[in-house]
Structures are given as structure tokens and as C-alpha cells.
Amino acid sequence: MILVTGATGNVGRNLVRELADAGEEVRALTREPATAGLSDGVDVVEGDLTRPATLPAALQGVDRVFLFPVHGPGALDGFLAAAEQAGVRHIVLLSSDSVTFSEPGWIGEQHLACERAVAGSAMSWAFVRPSLFMANDLGWARQIRRGAAVRGVYGDGGMAPVDERDIAAVAAHALTPSAGKTYELTGPQTLSQVDRVRIIGETLGVDTRFEEVPRGDVRRELLHRLPAPAADFLLDQLAASRTKPVQALPTVEKVTGRPARTYAQWVAHHAAAFGAEQGLPRGAASY
Missing domain, CATH: 3.40.50.720 (NAD(P)-binding Rossmann-like Domain)
Known part of the structure; x- marks a missing residue:
């Protein structure tokens, strides 16, 4: 068991x-x-x-x-x-x-x-x-549902977020007993926050935009749910990714035999959270 x-x-x-x-x-x-x-x-x-x-x-x-x-x-x-x-x-x-x-x-x-x-x-x-969970971007859902800009810092930094379903798939494979294996995994694309906000809009057929704000504003928001050292670490990593973007790794495909899910696929899976029916633009009819 x-x-x-x-x-x-x-x-x-x-x-x-x-x-x-x-x-x-x-x-x-x-x-x-x-x-x-x-x-x-x-x-x-x-x-x-x-x-x-x-x-x-x-x-x-x-x-x-x-x-x-x-x-x-x-x-x-x-x-x-x-x-x-x-x-x-x-x-x-x-x-x-x-x-x-x-x-x-x-x-x-x-x-x-x-x-x-x-x-x-x-x-x-x-x-x-x-690497960074795609699921973290559900924190943008409220802003997008309201039609507001997604506010953040270091919007052009390149990360390689991974779908939580792919993390689970790799973990299921890792549950086969083995001695001391490590699995480092990312999503299939290096994407900035600006890229990801754009993809949410394109996938769901809604207007989205990213608004750059001062680091201190984002830090204050993070401190509502994270210790200060964790908030500072995350912001430092975002800043570093502007000059050294995170590179996508092939681990998910090597382990599971199928490509890692794209960010657009993740968005479609969570369409309702962003205010749209799955696979449909917000306000479109469902038959």
C-alpha cells in the first residue's frame, strides 16, 4: 500500500x-x-x-x-x-x-x-x-476575473514553471523502490510572467496585461503568507532570472514517455478559476 x-x-x-x-x-x-x-x-x-x-x-x-x-x-x-x-x-x-x-x-x-x-x-x-509550480499563478485569478492588470515585479524574468499533474506523474514513477534517485523537473518552456499573462488571455479569449510595480509592493503582499526570508529568496530568484533564465529540462518526458504539459494546457485545465468555462472564453455560450 x-x-x-x-x-x-x-x-x-x-x-x-x-x-x-x-x-x-x-x-x-x-x-x-x-x-x-x-x-x-x-x-x-x-x-x-x-x-x-x-x-x-x-x-x-x-x-x-x-x-x-x-x-x-x-x-x-x-x-x-x-x-x-x-x-x-x-x-x-x-x-x-x-x-x-x-x-x-x-x-x-x-x-x-x-x-x-x-x-x-x-x-x-x-x-x-x-521548479516553480504553474499552480502558483492561480494567485492571479482574482485580478484576471475582475479584468484588472496582473501586478508584479521582474516581469521579464524567465522561469520554467511545471504543471502539478506532471510533478505527480514523476512522483508516481519515483514510488518504484530505488536507491537514492533524484528527479529535477521543469515545464517544457522558459516563460516570463509577461508571457504567462499573455498566454492566459490567448487561451481563454480574455484581455490580460501585466503591470510592473515596485519590488517593495510585491514583498508586502508576499509577507501576508510567507516568512520574510522566503519572500526575499523568491524575489531574488525572479531578479536573477532576468539575466540568467531558468532552462527547461526534459525530465518529465524522459520519465513518463510523453511531453510535459504546456502552460496553455495548464490554463485550459484551470479555466474556471480564471473566470471562464473550461476551454471557452469568458462569457461564451456552452452547448
Whole structure:
């Protein structure tokens, strides 16, 4: 049996679906089973990685785990001890490509701590290290629904965002027990924020535009949901991508045998979030 932690998150939800469709026996760990809304046939259990007492029951009969990262000193110790006790053989950790940077920064250091904890356990492991999630751009949805400009900084910096469904597909592959594999993955294109806002408009048939604003304005918004070191790291990476764009990697296609999903495909999948019916311009009729 495979246990998926963070099962209602951007990657976890897609991974649960991917594994269930492949006929795997899946257990999903979530704080709120009643509202999880996961695939039929999935064993949904209540639990929390930060509450070790909830873990033994969730790990019973499990031999493989998809592990969502929990940050902080010793944050994964309770889970790893419980997993070893339960006889888990293999762990796939959701990490970040920031661990590969010459200066990992605050975010990279948090993920490196998780990687070290998992690598130091008695279980085999694999690390999935995605670049920027396309799902992060759902933060623009409210502005686009209102017809307002998407406001941001360093709009011309080149990133290679990846579809969360492709991260899940690579994670599903990584759940085949192996010794110390790492998967660094991006989307198929290097795109700026200006490019991505344009593609949203072209895909959905709506008017969109990007408006450059001062770094301090964006930082203040980020601080509503991120610690200051994380906000500064993200802004520094965006700034760096203006002169050194992130290069797209072929990992998704090499692992899955199909091309990575494009940004336009991701937008169409999330059309409703941006105020349009899937595949239709906002306001168009559906028959």
C-alpha cells in the first residue's frame, strides 16, 4: 500500500488520482477527511505529520510513502521513526530545485534539511525537485476575473514553471523502490510572467496585461503568507532570472514517455478559476 501525505494539496491530489487510476492501493493522509473529496476507492484517514500520535494507524500495512515536506528542526523525525517502525521500505520526498542552487537560500535550506533527514533514515528514498509550480499563478485569478492588470515585479524574468499533474506523474514513477534517485523537473518552456499573462488571455479569449510595480509592493503582499526570508529568496530568484533564465529540462518526458504539459494546457485545465468555462472564453455560450 502507498500512503500519500499532503493528499489534498496541488501535487498530492493529483498523485492520489494517478495511483488510483493505475490500480494501486492508496491511503491518503489529511487533516480533514470529510472534506477531502478524493477518488473513490481511496482509503482516506485523518492524520497530521506534525502530530506523531496520529501516524501509526495511518502507516499500518504501508510499504511506500509520498512525503510532503514539513519544515523546522526535527520536523520529520516523528514521522520517519513511525515509518521505520511500521516497516515502510521506500519514501519519495517532495523537495525543490532550490536545493541545487549555489546559494540555496532560506527555502532551499529548509528543503535540504528534509532531504538530509530522509537520506539518514533506514529506508530507500527518491527526491522529486520541481521548479516553480504553474499552480502558483492561480494567485492571479482574482485580478484576471475582475479584468484588472496582473501586478508584479521582474516581469521579464524567465522561469520554467511545471504543471502539478506532471510533478505527480514523476512522483508516481519515483514510488518504484530505488536507491537514492533524484528527479529535477521543469515545464517544457522558459516563460516570463509577461508571457504567462499573455498566454492566459490567448487561451481563454480574455484581455490580460501585466503591470510592473515596485519590488517593495510585491514583498508586502508576499509577507501576508510567507516568512520574510522566503519572500526575499523568491524575489531574488525572479531578479536573477532576468539575466540568467531558468532552462527547461526534459525530465518529465524522459520519465513518463510523453511531453510535459504546456502552460496553455495548464490554463485550459484551470479555466474556471480564471473566470471562464473550461476551454471557452469568458462569457461564451456552452452547448
